[in-house]
Amino acid sequence: MKILVINCGSSSLKFQLIDSASEEVLCKGLCERIGIDGSVIGYTPAGKDKIVKEVPMPDHNKAIELVIEALTDPETGVVKELSEIDAVGHRIVHGGEAFTKSVIINDEVIKAIEDVSDLAPLHNPANLIGVRACMKAMPGVPMVAVFDTAFHQTMPEEAYLYGVWYGYYEKFRVRRYGFHGTSHAYVSAKAAEILGKPYDSLKTIVCHLGNGASVSAVKEGRCIDTSMGLTPLEGLLMGTRSGDLDPSVVEYIANKEGTDIKNVMNILNKKSGVYGLSGDLSSDFRDLEAGYNKGDAGAIRAVNTFAYRVVKYIGAYAAAMNGVDCICFTAGVGENSPMVRKLVLERLGYLGVTLDEEANSTRGKEICISGPDSRVKALVVPTNEELAIARDTAALVK
Ligand code: ADP
Numbered sequence: 212m213k214i215l216v217i218n219c220g221s222s223s224l225k226f227q228l229i230d231s232a233s234e235e236v237l238c239k240g241l242c243e244r245i246g247i248d249g250s251v252i253g254y255t256p257a258g259k260d261k262i263v264k265e266v267p268m269p270d271h272n273k274a275i276e277l278v279i280e281a282l283t284d285p286e287t288g289v290v291k292e293l294s295e296i297d298a299v300g301h302r303i304v305h306g307g308e309a310f311t312k313s314v315i316i317n318d319e320v321i322k323a324i325e326d327v328s329d330l331a332p333l334h335n336p337a338n339l340i341g342v343r344a345c346m347k348a349m350p351g352v353p354m355v356a357v358f359d360t361a362f363h364q365t366m367p368e369e370a371y372l373y374g375v376w377y378g379y380y381e382k383f384r385v386r387r388y389g390f391h392g393t394s395h396a397y398v399s400a401k402a403a404e405i406l407g408k409p410y411d412s413l414k415t416i417v418c419h420l421g422n423g424a425s426v427s428a429v430k431e432g433r434c435i436d437t438s439m440g441l442t443p444l445e446g447l448l449m450g451t452r453s454g455d456l457d458p459s460v461v462e463y464i465a466n467k468e469g470t471d472i473k474n475v476m477n478i479l480n481k482k483s484g485v486y487g488l489s490g491d492l493s494s495d496f497r498d499l500e501a502g503y504n505k506g507d508a509g510a511i512r513a514v515n516t517f518a519y520r521v522v523k524y525i526g527a528y529a530a531a532m533n534g535v536d537c538i539c540f541t542a543g544v545g546e547n548s549p550m551v552r553k554l555v556l557e558r559l560g561y562l563g564v565t566l567d568e569e570a571n572s573t574r575g576k577e578i579c580i581s582g583p584d585s586r587v588k589a590l591v592v593p594t595n596e597e598l599a600i601a602r603d604t605a606a607l608v609k
Contacts, residue, residue, distance in 0.1 A: 212297040212608070213237065213290065214601040215282075219301070219341025221333065222246055224274045226254075227597045228282055228289060228296070231605035234598060237289040238282055242274040252277050256289050275344040298353045299345050300604030302393070302596070304334035306358030308384060313361065313603040316342060316354040324356065330388070330441065355604040362392030365433040370531070373440075387445070389427065389437035391419045391542075397599040398541045398592045399429040405577065405590060406537060414532040416525055419594065420551065421542030422450035422494065426521065428528035436531050438524055444480060447524065448517045450494035453483035455520075489513035496544045496551065503550065518554035525555070529562060535587055538564070540580075541594040547574045552591070556580070562587050 212232065218225040224242040229235070240254025250268035255261045262281070268274045282288055282296070290296065301316070307327030314320055321339065328335040342354060363371075371387045372380060379385040395417045402417075403410040411432040418426050424447040427437040438446025438454075448454045461475045468475075478487075486494035490509035492502055502510025529535040538559075539545075540552050549571045556566045563586025571580040573591075581589035 212605050213295055214604045215278075215296050215299045215345075216597045216600045216604070217299060217301050217341050217345060218597075219271065219338055219344075221337040224271060224278070224341060226278050227601075229598065229601040231601055234601075236597075239597075240278070240281060242268060242277065244268070245271055245274050250274075252281065254278075254281050256281075256287050259287060262287060271340045271344040272347060275341075275348045279348055293349065296349065296352060298355060298604050298608040299349065300355045300357055300600040301338060301342050301345070302359070302600060303338045303356045304359045304390065305331035305388065306356075306360045306364075307388070308364065308386075310356070310358045310361050311364040313355055313357040313600075313607060315607050316356050320356055330384075353608045355600075355607050357393060357600045357603050359390045359392050360388045362396040363389030363427070363434045363437050366436060370436040385441060387437075387440040389425065389434070390439045390443045391423065391425050391427075392434070392437075393596045393599045394419050394541060394594040395425075395427040395429065395434060395437065397596065398539050398594055399427075399432075401577075401592050402537050402539050402588075402590055405579075405592070406588060408536075413536045414534050415537045415539060416528045416532075416535050417539045417541065418521055418525070418545055418555070419542045420447070420521070420540065420545035420548075423452070424449045424454075424521075424542070424544070426524040426528065428531050430532045436528060444476075448488070448513075448520050449484040451481050451484045451486045453479045453487070485513040485517050488516055496548050500548065500550050514551065514554070518551055518558075521551075521555045522558045525559065535562065537588045537590060539590045539592045541592050546576075546591055546593050549574070552580060552589075556589055559587070564589060 214229050214231050216227045222245045227239040228237040230237055238254055238256045242252045244250045245268045251265050253263040282290055283293055303324055305327050309323045324335055398417045399415045400410055402415055403413050415429045423443055425437055425439045428435050444452050446454050465472055465475050492509045493499055499510045499514050503514050544551055552571055556564055565582035565585040567580055567582045570578050578591050580591055
């Protein structure tokens with residue numbers, strides 16, 4: 212089957228066309244600046260050079276039209292006709308408690324996604340715009356929703372509840388949901404495959420370290436805890452997000468700066484994390500690593516604090532699972548930063564972790580980076596959320 216995978220944001224739309232049998236990517240691309248001046252579509256058909264076109268895209272309907280044009284172009288296209296596309300898999304950020312797995316989209320599902328939109332006001336409405344645009348452009352083609360939160364729905368109550376008045380959970384569903392679930396599920400299952408062990412026999416900690424970052428504890432194939440919460444702001448330090456802090460910090464900064472909660476939340480989401488700690492140097496670990504190696508105090512402060520927080524979560528999750536067999540690194544930083552992986556793993560001697568420095572010096576590929584004597588395996592497992600979405604979609608529409 213040919214599956215179109217769509218990840219739709221408020222002004223961007225990422226897409227991949229994947230052959231679900233061979234798992235080959237037939238074309239991948241990105242529409243940027245949708246609804247803004249200077250819209251651009253860029254895409255790479257398999258085996259061909261990247262094509263970039265500046266075309267006005269006043270809305271997502273136009274973006275989808277251009278994606279379809281790109282896929283069916285007589286010269287550079289990868290399918291002859293639109294009818295060759297069997298299904299569309301959509302990344303949906305928040306499924307609340309309603310969705311514990313991927314589902315075929317119908318009116319009821321759209322309504323349920325709308326119902327939890329106030330939990331992800333920036334993401335869910337944008338995701339739904341993509342769903343509706345595809346439905347309009349490809350009537351009759353089955354659409355599947357794959358949720359970032361679904362994998363974490365197996366968390367027990369003691370892990371997902373906040374220590375606030377229980378009525379807030381009952382009335383407003385205030386609880387921890389977790390995100391990056393598609394990645395945590397894919398990477399933890401892949402780790403079992405790499406180790407040649409049954410998925411349901413392992414205790415795995417997945418460190419998804421990208422611009423957004425989260426850690427999860429996967430025990431016997433089920434997520435039992437994860438570091439993001441009601442929203443993706445909780446947990447690790449991230450590119451620009453603060454991660455965990457005392458909620459009183461919000462009120463304190465608001466009072467000191469003479470501003471409101473909304474502004475402080477914006478600072479915590481957009482100007483904090485390694486970006487804020489580095490003294491506004493960068494949110495990108497390529498810049499931070501370069502700064503670290505040159506002795507830049509801000510970069511050193513940011514990278515060390517980032518790594519320290521990962522170490523703390525690994526310790527917490529080893530405790531939560533009463534042990535750990537495998538620690539995985541994935542996403543932009545996890546796959547590409549030997550420095551961060553080393554700063555984390557060298558502090559896990561108490562778990563019996565040893566590091567294979569040479570293996571760890573590689574970037575962007577699947578590899579075991581723990582030493583042969585390590586009691587816990589440490590792996591780099593490149594994530595592939597698009598493939599996971601395509602697999603779920605193919606399985607549901609079969
Ligand atoms: P997201 O999907 O959350 O936007 P990614 O998983 O793509 O993020 O990760 C992007 C981040 O990965 C970049 O901001 C950068 O910090 C980091 N990164 C990418 N390539 C490298 C590299 N070669 N070395 C170090 N860090 C890298």
